[in-house]
Amino acid sequence: MAALHKRRQELGDRKSSPGRPSATSDRAAPADGSTLFLKLLAAGFYGVSSFFIVVVNKSVLTNYRFPSSTCVGIGQMLATIVVLRTGKLLGVISFPDLDLSTPRKMFPLPLLYVGNQISGLFGTQRLNLPMFTVLRRFSIFLTMVFEGILLKKTFSASVKMTVFTMIFGAFVAASADLAFDLEGYVFIMLNNALTAASGAYVKQKLDSKELGKYGLLYYNALIMIFPTLAYAYYSGDLQTALAYNGWSDQLFVVQFVLSCVMGFVLMYSIMLCTLHNSALTTSIVGCIKNILVTYIGMVFGGDYIFTWTNFIGLNISIAGSLVYSYITFTQERTKKE
Numbered sequence: 001m002a003a004l005h006k007r008r009q010e011l012g013d014r015k016s017s018p019g020r021p022s023a024t025s026d027r028a029a030p031a032d033g034s035t036l037f038l039k040l041l042a043a044g045f046y047g048v049s050s051f052f053i054v055v056v057n058k059s060v061l062t063n064y065r066f067p068s069s070t071c072v073g074i075g076q077m078l079a080t081i082v083v084l085r086t087g088k089l090l091g092v093i094s095f096p097d098l099d100l101s102t103p104r105k106m107f108p109l110p111l112l113y114v115g116n117q118i119s120g121l122f123g124t125q126r127l128n129l130p131m132f133t134v135l136r137r138f139s140i141f142l143t144m145v146f147e148g149i150l151l152k153k154t155f156s157a158s159v160k161m162t163v164f165t166m167i168f169g170a171f172v173a174a175s176a177d178l179a180f181d182l183e184g185y186v187f188i189m190l191n192n193a194l195t196a197a198s199g200a201y202v203k204q205k206l207d208s209k210e211l212g213k214y215g216l217l218y219y220n221a222l223i224m225i226f227p228t229l230a231y232a233y234y235s236g237d238l239q240t241a242l243a244y245n246g247w248s249d250q251l252f253v254v255q256f257v258l259s260c261v262m263g264f265v266l267m268y269s270i271m272l273c274t275l276h277n278s279a280l281t282t283s284i285v286g287c288i289k290n291i292l293v294t295y296i297g298m299v300f301g302g303d304y305i306f307t308w309t310n311f312i313g314l315n316i317s318i319a320g321s322l323v324y325s326y327i328t329f330t331q332e333r334t335k336k337e
Contacts, residue, residue: 042276046269047289053262054124054132054293060259061125064252069121070232071241075256076117076263077228080221083264084214095215098222105210106219112198114224117263119191126184128304130297133290134173134317135188137166140287140324142196147278150200156331162324166287169317176309199282202274213271220267284328287321294318 060066087093096102103110123132141163147153174185205216232238246252273282294314298304 039276039281042269042272043281043285046266046273046282047285049262049266049269050286051289051293053259053266055296056255056259056262057121057124060252060255061121064246064249064255066241066246066252066256067244068232068237068241069125070118070228070235070237072121072256072259073114073117073263074225074228074232075260077114077221077225079260080217080264080267081225083261084218084221087214088218093214095212095218096210098219102211102219103223105205106216106223109198109201109205109216110220110223112194112201113220113267114228116191116194116198118228119187119194123184123188123191126181127188128297130294130304130310130314131173132184132188133294133297134170134314135185136192136290137170137287137317137321138189139192139195140284141167142192143199146196146200147203150204156327158327159324159331162320162327165320166317166324169313169315169320171313172316173310173313176307176313199270199274202271203278206271206275213268213275217264217267217271281328284325288325291318291321 057072060072061069066072084093084095088095123135127135144153144155144159144163148155174180202216205211206213211219229238232241270282273285298306
């Protein structure tokens with residue numbers, strides 16, 4: 001009987017040999033395809049959102065000369081609170097209620113969130129689009145640093161070399177930037193550091209699953225809207241914004257509201273992209289989007305001053321971005337295989 005049982009086992013093993021995939025592996029393939037689709041969708045959603053908010057913010061702050069980027073940030077926080085609170089009341093989404101432990105669970109994200117938002121808006125206002133986008137390349141280097149410190153990630157020599165190329169191109173472009181604005185450069189470099197730190201911390205908080213993506217977005221905005229309002233009031237920004245004479249222009253109002261809503265959409269898309277991919281992938285998508293913004297800004301921005309050195313520097317940085325994106329994507333695929 002034992003011999004008969006052994007022969008049956010051998011026959012069963014042959015039937016489920018590598019030449020014939022099992023039902024379990026057949027089911028796994030569609031699941032992997034679905035996961036890849038979600039990753040691509042999240043990355044694409046972030047890329048489109050990031051592109052549109054840069055264009056809209058540039059129009060509101062530069063073309064219409066709206067005097068307060070802080071008030072644009074407040075509008076974006078308010079839109080986030082209203083949309084998410086309404087969604088929770090309607091039962092469309094859910095996140096934990098506020099309690100005494102919430103600030104501890106959130107720290108330091110609210111500070112990074114508001115600093116990232118305001119510094120990004122100031123940078124958008126002060127710099128032409130090509131220089132704004134090329135200086136944003138530094139956020140990839142800083143993301144690598146923060147992921148190494150907080151998430152203990154390591155990076156290959158080829159990735160480090162392409163990041164160096166991007167930064168070298170940015171230095172070349174900046175050396176011949178005839179529209180140089182020191183304040184704008186300081187704000188955008190601060191924005192890079194805050195973006196990198198925020199991306200790494202978001203990944204850490206999402207992995208802990210304490211508040212979820214909607215909770216992180218909601219409490220980020222809720223915690224920081226009141227200090228930002230107080231700052232805008234005491235600095236005179238709020239009064240200047242209310243006295244702005246463009247509120248009668250319907251096209252401006254539409255773009256201002258769109259900027260506020262897109263602020264929420266952008267933060268949500270960053271959360272999704274970081275959740276389904278990584279903080280580094282989110283930086284890569286932003287980097288690719290910036291290539292498009294750079295060339296559009298040269299032609300339609302209205303404030304770009306052409307020089308050959310600046311143009312060559314921009315393109316060196318863009319070439320580095322493309323190679324970097326390709327290497328990172330192929331490395332991720334190799335790890336999964």
